Amino acid sequence: MNKRLALRYAGRRLRRITSAGELRVLALAIFIAVTAAAAVGLFSDRMRGALEAQSGEALGADLLVTGREALPADLADAAEQLGIQTLEHLNFPSLVLAGDNTALAAIKAVSPGYPLRGELRIAPEAFSPAATTRDIPKPGEAWADARLWSELGLQTGSQVQVGNLKLTVSAFLEYEPDRGVGFVDLAPRLLVNRQDIADSGLLGPGSRVQYTRMFSAAANSLAQLRKTTDLPPALRWITPSEARPEVRQALDRAGKFLDIAVLAVALLAAVAVALTAQQHGERLRDEIAVMKCLGASRAFVLQAHILSLLLLGAISTLLGLLAGYAGQAVLANLLAGLIQNLDLPAPALGAMIAPAGLAMIMLLGFAAPPLVTASGTPPMRVFQRSAENSGSTSVIWATASLAVLAILGWQTRELELGAYVLAGSAAALILLALITWLLVRSLTGLRHRGGLSWRFGLGNIARRRRRSIGQAVALGLGLLALLLVSVVREDLLNAWQDRLPADTPNVFLINIQSEQLDPLKSFFAARGYDQLRLWPMARGRLVELNGEAVTADSFEDPDTQRWINRDFNMSWSDYIGWDNKITEGEWWGDEADGQAWLSAEEYARERLGIGIGDRMTLQFGPEKIEFTVHNFREVQWDSFQPNFFLLAPPGVIENVPAQWLTSFYLPRDQRSLLRDLMTEFPNITALDLEAAMNQVRSIVDRLVQAVEFMLLFTLLAGLVVLLAAIEGTRGERARETALLRTLGASSRTLQWGLLSEFAVLGLIAGLVAAATAQGIAWLLAVQVFDIPYGLSPGLWLISTLAGAGLVMLFGWLSLRGVLRTPPTRVLQGA
């Protein structure tokens, strides 16, 4: 038997694919899995390519040192001695005023020569043709980027105010090479001259300045510099390969979600493939027996059928790759906002190998084994339908399990994550099967009640109990994917949003000096804000623990070392906010005034290993104070209220230099208050949280959109599983229906019988899916997101109705042809 004949036969089979509904479903499942994998794979590959291709230009230099504290003065000298070009610039957030408009901007103050690598591009007016320049803004001038231009309604020559600094906008900043190192750079940019900053009053204590020194030289000089420089722990080196940490981080996180989505699609598709291949294998048995009668060997039969499967898989894969190519463009488009100045290379064809490999794993792991079993069908089956080979199902299971592992290894970059998803799916599957089994069993009592259609429908479920359970589990799996994508996600998002009251503060004022307290209170009282709570803040450094000196070296954990090296922002109060929960000890009252007690956040306990009664000595400038830990708190850090790791009672740290801060909710129509505030108190920095929150939200929105786009595939894969489960019984139902019709059952009775069977199966699947989805959502809410999550009756209702509705719809669509076919044709086996 030659291979060409096998190929011809495979080709012929493929052309008749319409006659085998299950093959269409199989092809669809592979198509969806490949599309999802290719979309994410190609997109990730482009991102990786773009990030790897970054040169020093992404930093504006070959090396940076950056940190929140002033850089050591000798760093510049050391660099110059090694012949390294070097420059320093500052970066900080500040409110910019222009006329009546305000915007939170990232101010970058640069010196001549900036940037050391790459060039700035500016234009005389917004969006007019830009040209490269080696200049920087002259003193008294500023360059604004497109966002700031539109947010403030700028024109060339507009006056803007930053702190008490008044600047003239002299150019439109189209491009800066080192845009985007750190979160603050997601805000619009105002580029100013470093000289101006000294007089601006913006750099007082408590300001959020990022100091950066740039270096440019040959690699060996830079290596020499890094070797000879002992950098304080609060500062760090950044090389071009570490540039764009925010992009990396965001994409990393998105990448994980996208990977999980693809994994879910692949696993669901695998279920659909396995189901359909099983049905296909069964259907092929008669055909294989005839072929063997005609003289075909098992090898030929196997070759021909595997070939036809591979051909079908190849077509699905090819179409999936094409669709995936389009999908990656959608992803790139959705995430484009995160990727400023990052030139994405064209999708590499090499990245299509992995999705194609996934298709191959699915074909060989899930689709081929039932065919191998079927190929052993003895030719005797032409006379005796019950004749079957003793093909063991354990081989099919073993191959499928190996294939699942292969998919995990293939599709997840992190094996641990993959293992969690797998364990979760397995647990969900077992749970689904268990609940379904219980529900199907409980139907027995209802079997003998009701009308003929109902009894016929319910009887079908009970008669084929094992198959019914399998079907309901498959349906439940599909529905579970649907629920997790749509309802549960919405639930979790709402639960998260509900945590923040409507009057959550949106403005923070920092840098308030003690002598400004009274005038500031009057300023706010005059505008109707008399409940303003001001928090003092002093910066202290931990020097002793229980009387023994501590430094970073006293701790081994790098996180603790970094934490200890920073100054603690400490406050004192007899008030504790709703977002603080005492976890041990008790909050203090008036009796605590003047007592050197300490309330510490749980993080401090974890890091320092302290307990109640332990003593912590903090140094504030020249003054040392020893505190005794009185209680521990857990702070909800995302409450948008001022919060502190360490709190003391009033009257202990009074003589230490302190600044004050406050936060309040400013309605949108009262934003002019900020302008008055800046004029009256130029040194106070107002942080517009709304702008910051909106930026974060827009990033999250884009990520969510990207993930949602991928979850769409999960949803489709779920529907395919559903389809596969229904198609699976098509032949058997067709025969039964035909038989019953010849026995005199009316089409109407049969139709209602089938519909009631599907409705019950759908209800069961829906119930089971709802229970599992709620379980998963609860786990996610409590364990991962730490938000309360209760039973959601809507979910149960939607799930059961959707289950019944979808199964009835798909069942009806799948079987309406059967109901119309003359029974003789069905019974003749045509």
Place this chain on the structure above:
Amino acid sequence: MTAVEAKALIKDVNPAQSGGTNLLHILRGVNLKVNAGETVAILGGSGSGKTTLLSLLAGLDLPSQGENWLDGQRLNDLDEDGRAALRAGRVGFVFQSFQLLPGFSALENVMLAAELAGERNAESSARQILAQVGLQDRLEHLPHQLSGGEQQRVAIARAFAGKPRILFADEPTGNLDTVTGERIIELLFELNRAQGTTLILVTHDAALAERCRRVLHLRDGQLHEQEQQVA
């Protein structure tokens, strides 16, 4: 030359397969010798074991005891693939339930048999033989688009497509009405005569059996020969 030979064939079916508890003795020592070009009918009632005998003679199954030969080859020595290879091109089948491949057109069904028989011009000979059975206009039809009689004609065309030396027919008219059945039988015998094929036909229809040169009765698991004249 001997086309088919069986010596003391015994076929038992074990209780697990038959659903009962006792071993079923379907065939109890069948002896048979069919010469090339002969037409032989095996007559028997329902459950007499005639289909079992047919499947043993064609090498679809192996006997519990005894030995048999097909086209001079001892089947007991061959595994399933070996027996399939022996059938390819030498043996044709006509089944009661037609057994056409549902996804294949009439032409493709016939072509496949010719191809498996190693026929070089499978398509043209398939077309030719389909024309002989009067289906030249139904070549691209799928089985379910054909009537029962047409399906059986495709099956006959398929059986003769590989120019077999031996043809096994199992109740070929069992699923057809009398008129169509007669036409099918005419066709079968006509092609058989034209190609000089050895025909072994299993039926419960005595009139159909009469058309064969030899008639054998299968009773109590054994064959009894009845001499008769060709009509």
